[in-house]
Amino acid sequence: MTTRTRFLVLALTTPLVVFTLVGGLLGQQRTAPGAYPHLRVFDDVVSLIFGSYVEEPNPGTVLDGAMLGLAEGLDPDSSYLDAAQVALLEGVRTAETGSTGLSLTRQYYLRVVASRDGSPAAQAGLHTGDYIRAIDGKSTRHMSLHEGERLLRGPAGSKVTLTVLRGSQTDTHEVPLSRVAALPADVTQRIAAPGVGLVRITAFSDQTPTQLKRAVGELTSKGATQVLIDLRHTAEGDPALGAETARLFVKAGTLGIREARGQGQQKTEARAGDGSLTLPITVLTTNGTSQAAEVFTAALLDNDRAKSVGERTLGRAGSQKLVKLPDGSGLWLTYARWLTPKGTAIHGTGLVPTVPVAEPDREFGAPATAEDPILDKALESVAAKAPAKAAA
Numbered sequence: 001m002t003t004r005t006r007f008l009v010l011a012l013t014t015p016l017v018v019f020t021l022v023g024g025l026l027g028q029q030r031t032a033p034g035a036y037p038h039l040r041v042f043d044d045v046v047s048l049i050f051g052s053y054v055e056e057p058n059p060g061t062v063l064d065g066a067m068l069g070l071a072e073g074l075d076p077d078s079s080y081l082d083a084a085q086v087a088l089l090e091g092v093r094t095a096e097t098g099s100t101g102l103s104l105t106r107q108y109y110l111r112v113v114a115s116r117d118g119s120p121a122a123q124a125g126l127h128t129g130d131y132i133r134a135i136d137g138k139s140t141r142h143m144s145l146h147e148g149e150r151l152l153r154g155p156a157g158s159k160v161t162l163t164v165l166r167g168s169q170t171d172t173h174e175v176p177l178s179r180v181a182a183l184p185a186d187v188t189q190r191i192a193a194p195g196v197g198l199v200r201i202t203a204f205s206d207q208t209p210t211q212l213k214r215a216v217g218e219l220t221s222k223g224a225t226q227v228l229i230d231l232r233h234t235a236e237g238d239p240a241l242g243a244e245t246a247r248l249f250v251k252a253g254t255l256g257i258r259e260a261r262g263q264g265q266q267k268t269e270a271r272a273g274d275g276s277l278t279l280p281i282t283v284l285t286t287n288g289t290s291q292a293a294e295v296f297t298a299a300l301l302d303n304d305r306a307k308s309v310g311e312r313t314l315g316r317a318g319s320q321k322l323v324k325l326p327d328g329s330g331l332w333l334t335y336a337r338w339l340t341p342k343g344t345a346i347h348g349t350g351l352v353p354t355v356p357v358a359e360p361d362r363e364f365g366a367p368a369t370a371e372d373p374i375l376d377k378a379l380e381s382v383a384a385k386a387p388a389k390a391a392a
Contacts, residue, residue: 042066067329068142075334075348076106077320079144083328088150090322098156098179102126103235103290105316109133109165110140110148113314114233114288117202118184120177126164127362128233128288133172134163146332156181166364173364187211189219193379197224204237204292209245216248216277226280226382231297232310232359232374233288239317239338242295243268249306251275255299257343258319260336280385281306282378285351286359289313294346295338302341307354309378315350355381 049057067080081089101119104110110132115121132140135151152160162175186205192198197219199212216227243256247270255268283297283306294313300306317338324330337347357377 065142068144071144071331071333072106075318076145077316077318077332078334079146079332081144081146081322081330081332085144085147085150086322086324086328086330089146089330089332097153098158098181099183100152100160100177100179101183102152103288104132104145104148104152105314106145106148107131108141110135110143110145113290113316114235116183116233116236117200120180124175124177125362125365126162126175127166128286128359129167131165132162133165136161137163144332152179154179164364167361169364187215189215191219191222191224192228192375193383195223195225196379196382197222197227198230198375199227200230201234201293202236203234204241204245204296206241208237208241209248212245213248213277216279220279224279226282226385228282228284228375228378228382229306230284230375231289231293232284232286234293235288235290235314235316237292239292239295239319240268242292242297242317242338243299245292246296246299246303247271247274248277249275249281249300250303253303254341255303256295256341257339258336259339263336265339280382282382283308284374284378285310285313285353286374287311287314287350289351290316294351297351298338298340298346301351301354307381308351309355309381310353310357310374311359312352312356313346313350315346315348317346 046062049062064080064082071078071080099119101116101121103113103116105113108131112121112126112128112130112132114128115126132148134140135143135148138151140148154160156179158179160177160179162177164173164175165171166173184202186203186208187199187201189197189199197216199215199219201208201212219227239256240258246255250270251274252270255270258266258268260266281300283300285293285297285308289297289310290313294315294317297306297308297313301308318334319336320332320334322330323333334347337345339345340351355377357374359374360371
């Protein structure tokens with residue numbers, strides 16, 4: 001290895017040591033068995049790149065690629081940010097920032113988790129599982145989740161064009177979206193069948209418990225004795241909000257467990273006065289159910305306050321923070337995750353429904369239909385019960 005190559009290897013491996021100190025390279029302590037062989041392999045790879053690649057590599061490009069790969073290998077939410085991206089993250093967002101209503105994850109490209117009800121994304125027909133191949137012509141193949149979400153934001157009234165691929169189709173679709181300043185209400189309610197109320201939660205916020213309690217009260221006044229809570233494609237809201245909202249239904253017990261590196265497990269417990277809503281509950285879920293909605297669902301399931309109908313949830317119930325590196329770059333790192341009240345991981349696993357029902361596939365651009373097998377199965381399930389009794 002030449003002196004120049006050794007210098008480049010040192011320059012490239014130094015950030016790896018920093019990563020080890022702040023986040024646990026490859027999921028282990030720097031001093032743990034097996035850590036050093038990985039670094040030696042990395043040393044060899046860099047040596048080969050700078051000694052044998054067909055042309056002289058750019059050290060910055062190689063470094064950025066290595067950092068992106070390391071972060072991407074952790075989970076879809078963790079990202080490596082260069083110095084410019086860190087500066088944008090730390091900057092103050094302007095009041096006119098608009099939204100398309102899309103929630104994203106990463107799987108080779110950026111992938112749609114959910115389109116919020118009534119949003120420009122939902123109106124354009126974007127659906128859970130769609131791949132966003134490009135944003136305004138910029139490929140998302142090596143784009144971090146954080147960068148993709150940043151590009152979707154912009155002044156209200158402005159437009160962004162997405163290149164979308166659905167399922168196994170080979171043809172992409174150009175989808176222009178307008179950014180809007182405000183999205184429809186988080187919580188709505190209606191009578192779905194005689195004696196059965198339906199509450200739709202599109203996103204979790206600090207106001208969700210109050211709004212949900214009011215919605216259930218209105219349904220009860222209309223004769224509802226059971227309530228369906230629709231969390232299909234509900235992907236917005238900090239996981240802790242899910243546990244707080246579950247207080248409405250759980251009188252005693254653990255609502256959720258937050259687990260952080262070096263901090264152990266922190267349980268959220270029900271308090272005196274919790275569990276004021278005693279109607280039988282059924283939760284509707286899909287693979288687009290994420291974050292707070294998953295923690296909420298787990299709290300009700302593990303405390304025997306509800307059953308769920310639909311699909312396995314996404315398995316995205318973590319919290320991220322920015323860890324800055326000496327050169328101005330940084331890691332957007334998942335530092336905490338949520339477990340069910342019984343201690344089962346949600347993040348990376350998801351919740352299995354009590355009654356599995358698949359959501360039907362949709363052709364891109366096909367008109368909406370009234371077909372709703374998940375809701376139909378939920379209504380069938382509650383109708384088959386004996387007369388409902390309030391929870392003790």
